[in-house]
Amino acid sequence: MTPGAFVRRVARPLVWVGAAVPGTWLLLDALTGGLGANPVETVTHRTGLTALTLLALSLSVRPTRDLLRFGALMPLRRTLGLAAYTYAVVHVLTYGVDQTYLSGLGVSPAAIVEDVRERPYVTMGFLAFVLLTPLAVTSTSGWVKRLGATRWRWLHRLVYLAAPLAVVHFLWLVKADLLLPGWFALAVAVLLGYRAVVRRRRTPTASSRLIL
Amino acid sequence: MLIRRPDPIAGGEITDERVYQNRRRFLETMGLATLGLAAPGSLWAGGPPRALQSDELTPLEDVLSYNNFYEFGTGKDDPAKNAHTLRTRPWTVDVEGEVHEPRTFGIEDLWQRFTPEERVYRLRCVEAWSMVIPWLGLPLRDLLSAVRPTSHARYVEFTTLLDPEQMPGQRRGILPWPYVEALRLDEAMHPLTILALGLYGKALPNQNGAPVRLVVPWKYGFKSIKSIVRIRLVREQPTTTWNAAAPREYGLYANVNPMVDHPRWTQARERRIGELRKRPTLMFNGYADQVASLYAGMDLRRNY
Ligand code: HEM
Numbered sequence: 016m017t018p019g020a021f022v023r024r025v026a027r028p029l030v031w032v033g034a035a036v037p038g039t040w041l042l043l044d045a046l047t048g049g050l051g052a053n054p055v056e057t058v059t060h061r062t063g064l065t066a067l068t069l070l071a072l073s074l075s076v077r078p079t080r081d082l083l084r085f086g087a088l089m090p091l092r093r094t095l096g097l098a099a100y101t102y103a104v105v106h107v108l109t110y111g112v113d114q115t116y117l118s119g120l121g122v123s124p125a126a127i128v129e130d131v132r133e134r135p136y137v138t139m140g141f142l143a144f145v146l147l148t149p150l151a152v153t154s155t156s157g158w159v160k161r162l163g164a165t166r167w168r169w170l171h172r173l174v175y176l177a178a179p180l181a182v183v184h185f186l187w188l189v190k191a192d193l194l195l196p197g198w199f200a201l202a203v204a205v206l207l208g209y210r211a212v213v214r215r216r217r218t219p220t221a222s223s224r225l226i227l
Numbered sequence: 228m229l230i231r232r233p234d235p236i237a238g239g240e241i242t243d244e245r246v247y248q249n250r251r252r253f254l255e256t257m258g259l260a261t262l263g264l265a266a267p268g269s270l271w272a273g274g275p276p277r278a279l280q281s282d283e284l285t286p287l288e289d290v291l292s293y294n295n296f297y298e299f300g301t302g303k304d305d306p307a308k309n310a311h312t313l314r315t316r317p318w319t320v321d322v323e324g325e326v327h328e329p330r331t332f333g334i335e336d337l338w339q340r341f342t343p344e345e346r347v348y349r350l351r352c353v354e355a356w357s358m359v360i361p362w363l364g365l366p367l368r369d370l371l372s373a374v375r376p377t378s379h380a381r382y383v384e385f386t387t388l389l390d391p392e393q394m395p396g397q398r399r400g401i402l403p404w405p406y407v408e409a410l411r412l413d414e415a416m417h418p419l420t421i422l423a424l425g426l427y428g429k430a431l432p433n434q435n436g437a438p439v440r441l442v443v444p445w446k447y448g449f450k451s452i453k454s455i456v457r458i459r460l461v462r463e464q465p466t467t468t469w470n471a472a473a474p475r476e477y478g479l480y481a482n483v484n485p486m487v488d489h490p491r492w493t494q495a496r497e498r499r500i501g502e503l504r505k506r507p508t509l510m511f512n513g514y515a516d517q518v519a520s521l522y523a524g525m526d527l528r529r530n531y
Contacts, residue, residue, distance in 0.1 A: 051304070052293035052500045053356060118496055118505045134491055188491065190354075191401045191472060192301035 018087035027094050034098035037065040038105075055113050062106035063140075067181050067199055069099035070147075074178060074206040081213070093154050096174065100151040107144055136187035143180035146173045175210065178203050282349065285358035287427050289500050294434045295352065296453055297402060298387065298394035305396075306434035313393050313454065315438040322370065324459035325380035330373070334424075334438045340373075341365035343424050348444035350451070351483045351512045355505075357497045362442055363425030368416040371460075376412065380460035383415040384408075385441055385452045402468055408452035409465040409479065410443065411521075419444055419517055422455075445511040445518045447481045478531040482522070483512035487531050 016024070041061055044050050050057040073095035080088045114130060115123045131141045150171055152158070159167045182203050185196040292307045299309040318334040332340075343363045351357045371383070389405035391397040397404045414420060423442045424431060431437040436453025443450050449469050459465075469477035476490055485495045485508040496505040511518050522530075 052289035053303070053498065055498070055503070056356075113505075117498075117503060119507075130493075133488075136491060190301075191297065192399075193401075194399075 018085065022087045022090055026088070026091060030091055030094045031098070034069060034095065037061065038102065055109065055117065058109045059106060059113070062102045062109065063185070066099050066102035066106055067185065069095050069102065070174075070178055070181060071199065071202050071206065073099060074174065074203065074210075077213075078206065078209050096147075097151060097154055100147055103144055103147060107140075136184050139180050139184035139187060143177045143184060146177040146180065150174060150177075175207055179207065282347075282359050283501070284347070284361060285500050290358060290360055290426065291432055291434060293358075293500060295354075295448065296396075296434060296436065298396040298404075298406070298454070299434065300396050301401065309395055310433035310437075312395065313388075313433045313437065315433065315454075318438050318456075320439060320455055321457045322374045322459075323457070324384075324461050325377040326371075326460050327375040327377060328373075332370075337365065337370075337422070337439060338424060341369050345428075346421055346423075346442070348419075348442060349512050350442075350444065350448055351497060351508065353447040353449055353477070353481070353489060353494075355492050355494065355497045355508075356500055357508075357512075358500050360426055361428070362421060362423040363428065364421035364423035364442060366418055367420045367422050367441070368418065370422060370458075371415060374460075376460050379462050381412055382461050382464055383410050383412060384457075384459045384461055384465040385410075385455050386457040386459070387452055388454045388456045402472055406452060406468045407465060408441065408450055409467050410450070412460070413521055414443070417518060417521065419514060445483055445514040447483060449477065450481050480522075480527075480530050482518075482527065482531075483508060483510070484527055484531070485510060487528055 041050075041058065045054070045058075073092050076088055076092040076095065080086060111127060114127055115121065118126065120126050131137050150173060153162065153167065153170060162170065182196065182200045185199060186193065189196055293303050294306040295303070296306040296310065299306040299313075316334065320332045320334070320337070321329075322332065323329040343365050345361055345363055347359060347361045349357055349359055367383075385408045387406040388394065389397065391404075410420070421442050423436070423440050424438065426432070426435060431440065436451075439455050440453040441451045441455065464479060467479060470479055483494070488494050494508055497508045498505045509515070
């Protein structure tokens with residue numbers, strides 16, 4: 016099997032299955048009453064955490080490729096990014112329903128707009144989500160053709176903005192224990208730092224990239 | 228509105244455990260039925276929540292498994308997992324400071340000297356969730372009267388045990404340990420303020436603040452300090468833990484107030500644990516008739 020075929024036929028399906036595990040688990044918990052005393056909070060937290068984890072993993076594809084000198088890995092970035100976005104959608108929908116219908120407000124965009132404006136951590140999450148949306152929409156190869164590779168690549172650099180915003184969202188919502196969001200902050204900082212260094216030092220030879 | 232009058236309740240009236248258990252089984256059955264049948268219909272039918280202001284007891288299982296007690300971890304389920312390391316016997320509470328007769332009470336003294344009575348109170352967390360819990364406790368003022376505060380006493384300061392061996396959460400400095408809380412003396416002397424020794428008819432489980440904790444039902448839950456080892460009457464306003472950690476977010480008073488939002492979440496509504504739909508939060512957590520006079524003339528927006 017060529018490396019490309021390996022990634023397409025083995026690695027990518029495995030990543031999809033792996034990414035589906037937290038969701039399946041959440042669904043099973045929901046069906047068996049296993050979401051604990053505050054199910055809405057549990058769903059919000061678990062989907063948010065999974066979305067951010069998958070987002071960070073998608074950022075780590077490129078460094079991993081460079082480290083392993085395994086160029087065929089790159090399609091996994093899209094797989095992980097789309098999976099992250101799927102969880103983010105459930106996360107945001109849960110929030111939306113909680114903020115409107117479950118708050119006795121019916122369909123009320125005003126309640127959401129006010130919350131997004133007034134609570135800095137929600138503003139950050141909202142911005143992250145808004146930035147990720149065009150990336151999810153244009154993730155197909157059809158869109159790469161339509162936009163042209165250069166513009167498409169430029170657009171998809173928005174992820175380097177969305178990821179730190181999601182981390183800030185997490186940092187600002189915890190009350191006192193910054194340990195877990197701190198780990199995410201560190202991971203995303205390292206991944207973005209790597210990216211910045213690679214861009215600056217990029218040379219025509221692949222071997223110089225390896226040194227990094 | 229008040230769930231149960233705060234007058235002394237005869238011992239025989241305390242709900243015995245079988246009733247609790249039955250009630251719980253009933254709630255579980257109802258819960259399943261709701262999930263399976265009623266939910267799709269009622270959830271999307273609109274209109275106000277069915278039991279908007281009913282105050283059913285929160286199932287014991289939830290009271291035991293959903294806790295904020297950072298001494299045992301910051302996850303809601305951490306205290307239930309980790310609090311077994313707390314040793315609640317022997318246990319003493321020093322009552323000292325501006326009092327004529329400072330004393331150390333053993334936990335057994337508290338049980339015997341002040342016959343605990345049942346109080347069913349709403350508990351409203353600053354994170355916008357709430358429970359209804361049948362406490363077993365003694366009016367704090369009975370204890371304070373026993374040590375006779377001096378005329379200089381203006382505040383009462385409470386301190387939690389400091390022992391990282393027993394309280395693993397204290398090994399990390401997420402908050403300045405030990406946890407300290409405080410009340411104005413008149414708040415501490417209010418008949419609704421109790422020292423709880425138990426809940427659901429039994430001694431307090433470790434994760435709920437064993438063996439003795441404060442319960443001030445008209446204030447956000449973080450005021451109701453757990454696992455108390457010292458009560459000190461003082462002249463000056465003490466520095467309290469959350470207030471020191473984030474002064475803009477947590478004031479000394481921390482009275483439940485739907486009109487004054489926490490910077491990170493609205494306080495207008497709350498989710499009663501066990502319910503899906505939120506309900507409006509009541510001024511002073513529904514105890515305004517009893518406590519509003521304590522704050523007459525104060526700007527509650529500033530004194531949050
Ligand atoms: C409109 C956009 C968003 C809104 C309104 C939103 C809202 C929320 C809310 C209400 C919470 C729970 C806060 C609490 O319990 O105090 C939360 C937690 C979280 N959100 Fe978001 N969020 C948004 C977008 C995102 C995105 C795009 C990501 C990641 C890619 C994300 C990651 C997280 C994480 C990691 C948590 C914390 C989970 C935990 O505490 O375990 N959120 N969000």
